Amino acid sequence: MVEGLGSAEWDVAIIGAGFGGLGLAARLLDAGRERFVVLEAGQDIGGTWRDNTYPGAACDVPSHLYSYSFFPATWPRRFAGQPEILAYLRRLADAYGLWPRIRLGADVVRLDFDETSCTWQVGLASGETLRAKVVVSAVGQLQRPRVPALPGLESFSGPSWHSARWRHDVDLRGLRVGVVGTGASAIQFVPEVAKVAAQTVVFQRSAPYVVPKVDRAYRPAELALVRRVPVLRQLDRARVYLYGESLGLGLVRSRAWLAVLTWLWRRWMWSQVPDPALRDACTPDSVMGCKRILFSNDWYRTLRREDVVLVTEAVAEVLPGGVRTTSGREVALDALIFGTGFETTDFLSTIEVSGRGGRRLAEHWAAGPRTHLGLASSGFPNLFFLYGPNTNLGSNSILFMLEGQIAHVLGALATMEAAGLPALEVRPEVEAEFMAWVEAQSRRTAWTSGCRSWYTTAEGRNTHNWPSFTFLYRLQADRFDPLAYRAVLPRVPAPVA
Amino acid sequence: MSADPTSLPSAPLALAEEARAGARGRPGLLAPPGLGLGVPRGLLRGFMGLVGRWAFDPAVPFEAQRRRLALAGRSLPRPRGLGVVGEVVGGVPTERLWLTRRRAADPAVTLVHFHGGGYCVGGPFVARAFVGHVLLGASRPVEALLPAYRLAPEAPFPAALEDALAVLDAVAEQGPVVVSGDSAGAGLALAATLARRDAGASLPAAVVLHCPWLDLGADLGVAGGGRRDEDPALVARDVVLSPAWLATCAEAYCGGRSPLDPAVSPLHADLRGLPPLLVQVAGDDLLHPDGRRLAVAAEQAGVPCQLSVAVGLWHDFGMQAGLLAAGTRAAKQAAAFLSGALMAPGTS
The missing domain is CATH 3.50.50.60 (FAD/NAD(P)-binding domain)
Incomplete structure (x- = not known):
């Protein structure tokens, strides 16, 4: 049964109806959780794929991988264009019956954690306030x-x-x-x-650095074959994934492998551009992958x-x-x-977030975002981020990461239910340890090799990218570890002595 | 600021933690922290079920139970570089644990850990792995003392509490002290801390209670809380403990004393004035209601208390630290908590 959207009490409030928000909504329904609402500031769903309608807009990850594993689709070409991707999201919303659960024009501007009830007060631009036990931000990294x-x-x-x-x-x-x-x-x-x-x-x-995109429309026979033998889609998905990880190896680890990739790029660029002056103009001054x-x-x-x-x-x-x-x-x-x-270094800056003890997220993140796995931040119980800090990729599908993040949120909900706890908060030492690892790990990546890019802060701190293999992220994010979190119990007013 | 019972460790702690982790930094490691190695959880759960049912069998005499537990407990791996020596502290036989490479460092913090075993079985060996991993995770040098307090039924209440207090008295003057315990040992740790508070003696900087056993009334069917066997689903999920075994232990320890006496069941005590508590409970543990009730009571008494619920894990899983990734993380969590409390103003 779908609750009236006018309800002010929810188990889960999802901010944003883009890829992340819709994916989480679908998985919540799969898990039998219906008491959620998707709050979308705009007048339509689709997020990035709604906003970016410029001619030629397309994804640069092959669609077999840039789609949810739980909602496979038949794609007309290897790299689908924006209209096809937006249509995919609409089909997802149709298939799961998400439309009645999405509030369009609901622009979240405030989040306040109420310690006596262990719930979030979600303030909208209209002045309306909702309550939710869990808030999941799916606002993305590239929106403004x-x-x-x-x-x-x-x-x-x-x-x-x-x-x-x-x-x-x-x-x-x-x-x-x-x-x-x-x-x-x-x-x-x-x-x-x-x-x-x-x-x-x-x-x-x-x-x-512009590298060739092995793109083409699928032939009708190929499409028919994939329809007949769906495992082919899985195989192509795995192939693209491994290709992405091998590129990732160069970005995060092996400078030698990166040098090979750079040489391949140069050979291709020279074959494309005969004019020496234009070749010079097309030659980047930074390490490949830094941007x-x-x-x-x-x-x-x-x-x-x-x-x-x-x-x-x-x-x-x-x-x-x-x-x-x-x-x-x-x-x-x-x-x-x-x-x-886009404005990229100020994560979640359009929402005023105030957590436990009145702690403000903007202050906690003053020197750059601090999270555990890009998913949660200490002091902010039951607030999760999809596609949060340090979960962007230079070489693979964000949706692969999103699926892990969605599993993590579902795990947190299941844990709270099983343990009978109202709220969970990531432990500060777990967050500190993760940040230290990101810092140490990023030192050897191409992203911190000295260029100016949106991946890093002005001081060169990597705040956006996942500095390792993506399957290692999934290994940790998919399985919710209760020991990384502490229980938050409702605050009782101080006893009168 | 200090009045906030749920206050977060201050920013300096977080930064110090980060600096430490960074300095130790293993930049060669591609796996993010938290991806620990260990025996598959399901396998260990099955094994613990066998050991638990075999060692904690109320049908056999305590003497036999002790031999069985010792056999199983000695097979636990200990972290490398852990020194162990027996000594007598305050008249109580005690095991001292330290990290050999840290021996020469500045005056260490003393961690007194009370082992579990229903007040009737077990010994310091039960907790060696857990305590060893706590020492490894601490941000400053810590030496641990594991008292082999007297056990019931030969020495019922208050023998164990007397031994615990004797050890705490003996170390009180040697520098900062923190206290921890698992299972019955956690109950003992809390009872001893309460006794020191009542006596006006110095208190530990922090107390860690791992799967604490705090309300013996629930096991002996005395009013004042829930009954241990009231949730059949929980009884079925607990692979280690049984209500019957807990009842025999509770009876042996009480020795005629009311199980509602706060010195026996510290859940019934007034908690005001206690140092910060970390309560770690396991989801599939008959005792987990005790830890959760304590967290609620601590909140009401204004005692800073952190509760951690390890869903899907069994009683005393932390004692398998090193073998079980979650156990190692529980020890690490305890270490971070103790380190944080030691860094707070007012302790040195």
Whole structure:
């Protein structure tokens, strides 16, 4: 039975209806737990895959792995595009009957732990307050678009937008289009933009490593075969997983293996780019993997086009009819697109979280997030994070990590039920030990090799990535360890002496 | 700040912990901390079930039970580099445990651990592995004393408590003291700490109670709490203990004294003024209600108390530290708790 969404009392409140939130909701139903609500700030589900609708938007992990193991799907091609991934999430919501359990437009702004009842008070932007025993944040890491504060930006006479807020109403045909940034989004939309625009000018701060994406549509016979023999999908999933882990080996451990991968990349790039000057411009100045490795077959080919210009200077100023670069060069433009990524270092910063004893999460995390396995933070009982700090990957599917995190949350619920406890909180020494391990382990990874990237804080601390093999994460996250947690009992008001 | 009974260890502790772990750092280790190695849990559970039923058999005399438990207990692996020597402390035969590579360090903290065994069986050997892993996990040098207190039925209450107090008196002047115990030993540890409080003597900086046995009234059917066998599902889940064995032990220890006497069943005591407590209970343990009731009572009395419930584990699982990953983690948890309490202001 579905409770009325107006209810103010829940066992579990999930913040966010993206991949994480919907996956957890589905698994809760599988486990027979119905008293939960999904609170979504936006007006639709899908999270990242709802927001990023730019032309060419696609996943750079093959879809057989970038999908939940408990909800397999038939994919039209190896790397599904944004529309297919969003459709997959909608099918997931349909199949599990999640829609009546999702509150759209419910923007969580406050979380306060009430010690006398051991519940969270969930404050919405509307002023409404709900209560939940357990709160799971599934807000993701890449949600708030970051647009650089360029002088004169508001004076630009043409349209300008961020890639995650694509202006589908603007017809780019025949326009001179400027693109700021060469990150994961730009690499995908620039080839599409270049196909229609009169001229495309790409402003690059630092060159990315772009490696080929072995992508193609599946043939009808292949699709029929996979439908007949579903184990083939599992085998492909395993193959892609092992490929990702081998890339991960280079990122987290073996510099020699990374050197081999870099050599393979260089050989491919040179075959794509004959012009020595462009080769120089396309050669990154950092170690491979320090910044996100990007997958595209047509990036270098696009840069070779007659109507595409790669500018390796930063934009200094926006003029009404174009931009001026740091060297004073003026470029006339009709439209300006920002592929400049997201605010990433401030996890959960849009929600004011106050835990046990009034402890504020922003203070606890002042020097960077502190968690156990990216899942829980000491002082904040019954608050869990999906795709939290130090669980991003440079080389494999986030959904593989999410499934472990979902299992962990289900384990916590089962433990509380079995032990008859109202709340569990991760032990501070367990958190400290995990953080020390992350710190020590990250020292040998490519991410802390000295580049500036969204993986690390300004001081170079790795706050985003999992610094080891992903199966080692799953081994620990899947099985909820009650000894890593302490019980939190309801506070009794102090006795009057 | 100190009035908050659930207050978190302060930030300096967390940072010190981190610095320590970092300094010890094994950057070569790809496996995250907490992925401990050990005998598969199900296998050990089966083995413990056999040992428990065989050693804690109320149908055989205590003498035979002691021999059986000694045989099983001596097969437990001990951490490497652990020194063990017998000595007499306060007139009580006691085992001293220390880490050999830390012997020469500055004045150590003394941990007094009381072993379990229903006040009737067992000896320091029961807890060697657990205490050894506590010493390994502590952030400052600790030496442990495991008193071989007198056992019932030959020496019923208050013999064990007298021995416990004699040992605590003897070490009180030697520097900071922390106290722990498992099973009946945890009850003894709490009773002895309460007795020192009543006498106005110095208190340990912290007390760790692993699977404590705190209410003998529940075993002897005396009103004042639940009955030990009231939950048949729990009786079935507990592979180590049986209500019948607990009852024979409780009767032997009480020796005519009421099991509701707080000195026998410290759950019935007024807990005010106690040092911070860490209570570790196991989900599949007949005694787990005792630890949980203590945590609630401590909360009401304003005593800082941390409760840890190990779901799916059996009575005294921490004693298999080194063999069982969860047991090692329980010892590590105790070590972190004791280290944190020793770092708090007011103790040195």
